[in-house]
Amino acid sequence: MDAASESSEAAHGARRPGRPYDHSGDPAILAVTLDLLAERGYDQVTLDLVALRTGRAKTTLYRRWPTKADLVVAAVEAVGTPPEARELPDTGTVRSDLLAVVDSPWLGGPDRRMVLFDGLVTAAQVSPRVADAVRTTVTTPYVGVYEALLDRALARGQVSPGRAEAVPLVAQVIPAMASRGLAEGPVGRSYFVDVVDLVVLPALGIVG
């Protein structure tokens, strides 16, 4: 972000209509929006607070993202897809492949990512447009990663006979249990390890 042009813009108030919008500060604004979602949940995120944290003028934010939903949708879309969707882990066992996704360093590693996704789940419930963005950007790609890992296990003969038809549904179990709302606050890594060991692998009869 260009701090000089930021403060000059703040000092001069609204930009003249027609002057092209400078997008160079967008990534920082969207990152702050995600941080706030993770810290406080959708309800407590305001454009005022984002303006305060980024040092941008409120008018600048409102011109670019007229509503909170617009801003949050842009932030979700900026998250991108999990790196495992582009390159499947292949670590030797189905179990360690699944755990490589759970332990991915993406978005700051498992703990920060789980808190962030908890914020996204909150946001998705309030705004149907945010829900679409979360489904498209996060949930569907994750189900896809798990399904690809389990399909590969099937192709390698690691799934028990007669369990092939369960693969698409079992691929949804980890994302589903991540947002189950049973615990107070977000679930931790050890919960996912248990889901892999006690539900996913046994449901498909996968050993190791």
Next chain:
Amino acid sequence: MDAASESSEAAHGARRPGRPYDHSGDPAILAVTLDLLAERGYDQVTLDLVALRTGRAKTTLYRRWPTKADLVVAAVEAVGTPPEARELPDTGTVRSDLLAVVDSPWLGGPDRRMVLFDGLVTAAQVSPRVADAVRTTVTTPYVGVYEALLDRALARGQVSPGRAEAVPLVAQVIPAMASRGLAEGPVGRSYFVDVVDLVVLPALGIVG
């Protein structure tokens, strides 16, 4: 509800302080609140709309439930616990016991109940107090019902050797997948049948 006293109260405006509140209309108001949650989700439920649908004066509603969260928490608490929590189904097989819970006529049967619970999940995400009420009233009792059914199967020797430790986690799978947010709109009965047949029973090695 007493229609005569309702219209008289609406005509006279606010009740004098100190006059005892008449609770006889509460169940109808809470039922309408649940209907609206199911139809529109938390965001679209307003005390104005509840007043309109029930024919009660807005001032009466505000006096009893000062905020929307108060009203929705009361509505969730009025749902009560699933009847299966008081009397476990015992139909002959673990599968048909689990499906008896899925197919329960409680709260209007599976289709209406799934739409309603979808509305509760929405509400829970917005208000931590509503989230607590949903967890206490709905989610935890349901996990308890499934856990009791699976514990009984374990006691009857129907769970595969070595799978006992998975029972508490597997008991969370059905409630978790009910609110997974992967589908557009609420999931239907056939989805739960698949979750039972392709995830829950195989994860515990239960046959029938």
